[in-house]
Amino acid sequence: MAHESTYQPSNGFAKWMDDRLPLMRVAHDTAINFPTPKNLNYWYTFGGILTFCLAVQIVTGIILAMHYTAHVDLAFASVEKIMRDVNYGWLLRYVHSNGASMFFLAVYLHMFRGLYYGSYKAPREVLWILGVIIYLLMTATAFLGYLLPWGQMSLWGANVITALFGAIPLVGEPLQTWLVGGFAIDNATLNRFFSLHYLFPFMIAGVVFLHIWALHVPGNNNPTGVEVKDKQDTVPFHPYYTMKDAFALTIFAILFAYFVFYDPNVLGHAVNYVEANPLVTPSHIVPEWYLLPFYAILRAITFDIGPISAKLGGVIAMFAAIAILFFLPWLDTSKVKSARYRPLYKQFFWIFVGVCLVLGWLGGQPAEGGYVLAAQIFTAAYFAFFLIVMPVLGLIETPKPVPTSISDAVLAENGRSHSDGSSGGGGAPAGATAAPDRNA
Amino acid sequence: MADANSAVTEAGEEPTRRDFLYVATGAFAAVGGAFAVWPLVDQMNPDASTRALASTEVDISNVAEGQVVTIMWRGKPIFIRHRTPAEIEESKAVTLDELPDPIARNANIDPAADAEDINRAASDSEKWLVLVGVCTHLGCVPLTNQGDFGGWFCPCHGSHYDVAGRIRRGPAPENLPVPPLEFLSDTRIRIG
Numbered sequence: 001m002a003h004e005s006t007y008q009p010s011n012g013f014a015k016w017m018d019d020r021l022p023l024m025r026v027a028h029d030t031a032i033n034f035p036t037p038k039n040l041n042y043w044y045t046f047g048g049i050l051t052f053c054l055a056v057q058i059v060t061g062i063i064l065a066m067h068y069t070a071h072v073d074l075a076f077a078s079v080e081k082i083m084r085d086v087n088y089g090w091l092l093r094y095v096h097s098n099g100a101s102m103f104f105l106a107v108y109l110h111m112f113r114g115l116y117y118g119s120y121k122a123p124r125e126v127l128w129i130l131g132v133i134i135y136l137l138m139t140a141t142a143f144l145g146y147l148l149p150w151g152q153m154s155l156w157g158a159n160v161i162t163a164l165f166g167a168i169p170l171v172g173e174p175l176q177t178w179l180v181g182g183f184a185i186d187n188a189t190l191n192r193f194f195s196l197h198y199l200f201p202f203m204i205a206g207v208v209f210l211h212i213w214a215l216h217v218p219g220n221n222n223p224t225g226v227e228v229k230d231k232q233d234t235v236p237f238h239p240y241y242t243m244k245d246a247f248a249l250t251i252f253a254i255l256f257a258y259f260v261f262y263d264p265n266v267l268g269h270a271v272n273y274v275e276a277n278p279l280v281t282p283s284h285i286v287p288e289w290y291l292l293p294f295y296a297i298l299r300a301i302t303f304d305i306g307p308i309s310a311k312l313g314g315v316i317a318m319f320a321a322i323a324i325l326f327f328l329p330w331l332d333t334s335k336v337k338s339a340r341y342r343p344l345y346k347q348f349f350w351i352f353v354g355v356c357l358v359l360g361w362l363g364g365q366p367a368e369g370g371y372v373l374a375a376q377i378f379t380a381a382y383f384a385f386f387l388i389v390m391p392v393l394g395l396i397e398t399p400k401p402v403p404t405s406i407s408d409a410v411l412a413e414n415g416r417s418h419s420d421g422s423s424g425g426g427g428a429p430a431g432a433t434a435a436p437d438r439n440a
Numbered sequence: 441m442a443d444a445n446s447a448v449t450e451a452g453e454e455p456t457r458r459d460f461l462y463v464a465t466g467a468f469a470a471v472g473g474a475f476a477v478w479p480l481v482d483q484m485n486p487d488a489s490t491r492a493l494a495s496t497e498v499d500i501s502n503v504a505e506g507q508v509v510t511i512m513w514r515g516k517p518i519f520i521r522h523r524t525p526a527e528i529e530e531s532k533a534v535t536l537d538e539l540p541d542p543i544a545r546n547a548n549i550d551p552a553a554d555a556e557d558i559n560r561a562a563s564d565s566e567k568w569l570v571l572v573g574v575c576t577h578l579g580c581v582p583l584t585n586q587g588d589f590g591g592w593f594c595p596c597h598g599s600h601y602d603v604a605g606r607i608r609r610g611p612a613p614e615n616l617p618v619p620p621l622e623f624l625s626d627t628r629i630r631i632g
């Protein structure tokens with residue numbers, strides 16, 4: 001880890017162990033004494049919330065797998081059995097299916113946070129890229145899991161998405177057959193999706209480990225975007241951020257519980273309680289809400305671009321919409337990290353949030369008439385944000401003055417003088433735990 | 441370590457016997473590795489029981505004139521349409537420039553053949569039309585006897601197909617394909 005270890009083995013056994021496998025030392029230095037900027041706001045609590053979500057999905061998922069049967073004749077009935085017969089089965093399944101939604105809610109807020117405070121910029125490019133990989137694995141996991149209940153939307157959603165691979169020239173059709181293991185989505189597909197749905201969350205856990213490692217080398221970014229300069233800028237992770245994270249997690253859990261207990265199916269589709277039927281297509285195929293913006297981009301490409309057919313163009317645009325995030329650290333040319341000190345970027349950021357929300361709404365509308373045109377305009381705006389706004393803004397924007405240190409910024413916010421360094425020394429926990437983010 | 445044993449050949453130096461052995465060993469290991477990986481990849485392809493269902497025989501004796509039946513072939517719906525003389529006439533009257541996709545898409549004839557009615561119907565009998573019932577847009581199953589052209593209508597994004605299964609309007613790029621097809625007798629066909 002990047003900071004000096006402060007771990008003191010407290011007894012003989014701990015000392016003996018520390019000389020052989022310094023597990024406790026690593027835990028202490030990452031989760032207890034890790035020096036953390038003292039001005040982190042609540043947007044910084046989603047990392048902990050995401051870890052919680054992953055744990056919830058893994059625990060409920062492993063239990064569901066004890067009662068679930070991955071066979072086309074039995075899968076739908078086994079899920080109904082979980083809902084009706086298995087003790088607390090309804091709870092476990094609703095936590096798992098709503099848990100996927102909560103997971104995505106948290107990851108989107110976490111990503112927008114990074115976008116706002118410039119957390120993807122040097123020296124955190126690798127940290128950001130690992131995050132995008134986690135996000136990709138999450139979408140894959142959710143897509144695979146959605147086939148398992150073997151409802152109408154499960155089957156037809158998977159049908160549309162696997163059909164996309166058929167659009168790739170030359171290898172498309174063999175690739176599609178290889179992916180689904182047959183000439184249509186069938187038992188072979190269900191089995192492999194189950195196997196991979198079980199595997200991917202553990203791969204996510206592995207990448208999360210790397211993500212946290214890559215976080216602890218440069219340390220956290222913070223709402224000012226100014227790097228930590230000395231001890232005055234930080235507080236120990238425990239108890240300051242363990243408590244703040246725990247509080248945020250509690251609020252998040254209340255929202256989670258609301259969905260599970262009061263409206264467990266509102267985020268889903270009623271037609272998925274009809275067993276999959278390969279002869280009848282539901283009249284309106286839509287993915288879960290968290291994939292809607294990408295579905296809108298997919299369907300926005302209704303025209304051929306040179307040799308690229310409309311269908312292939314849609315596939316490329318959809319994957320490009322995620323892939324472009326990998327290049328973000330190099331597309332943004334501004335030297336200033338945080339949007340707090342970037343008056344123009346701040347406005348474009350909120351426009352971009354709006355573009356994503358509208359794309360999500362459009363993804364749920366039928367692909368016809370004015371909706372298609374709107375989806376095309378907003379798709380163009382989505383890419384323009386990364387390809388035009390990001391590079392150009394850094395060159396033309398005049399940033400506001402950036403504080404010299406985190407400590408200065410916190411003191412200024414609390415109405416105390418900048419030069420009064422001594423009184424703020426060591427901790428200023430008020431800045432860490434109480435001050436809401438006034439500028440953000 | 442630029443001694444005689446070095447694997448690195450400097451500019452102008454003759455490759456040594458050892459260089460050759462390195463490259464040969466590496467290449468051999470790579471080929472061996474690829475062979476070892478192939479079973480891991482190929483197991484994902486359709487298994488023998490799925491491939492065994494690659495063809496299906498259907499008795500069409502009880503499909504009345506004007507009727508359409510749907511059967512399954514390779515997990516996909518197949519439409520078998522017993523067309524009326526009026527439908528055949530209507531379809532024949534369509535000229536190629538009215539068709540968004542002017543290609544026959546018939547697995548039984550020349551892939552470049554045009555989408556005239558005669559190239560869409562079964563070769564042995566023009567009253568029979570056999571199609572893969574999967575919309576060429578994003579794979580929904582179109583509804584029979586619906587839409588503005590009397591053939592099929594895909595409710596997903598509004599593609600209209602005519603009585604020969606040709607796309608006439610909507611986002612689907614191609615005509616519904618005609619699968620490999622053989623008449624075993626007047627009342628039995630084999631698909632696939």
Ligand code: HEM
Pocket residue numbers: 054057058059060061062063064065068079093096097099100103138141142143145146147148149197198200201202204268
């Ligand atoms: C990244 C974490 C995960 C996500 C985002 C996720 C997402 C999903 C989704 C969206 C469904 C469909 C829910 C429905 O409508 O019924 C599902 C079902 C399922 N998942 Fe997961 N899952 C995750 C982890 C796991 C793990 C680790 C397992 C362990 C085996 C698992 C086992 C299952 C089973 C058995 C089902 C079918 C039962 C059901 O539909 O409720 N999941 N998952």
Ligand code: FES
Pocket residue numbers: 575576577578579580594595596597598599610611612
């Ligand atoms: S799938 Fe048939 S029109 Fe889109």
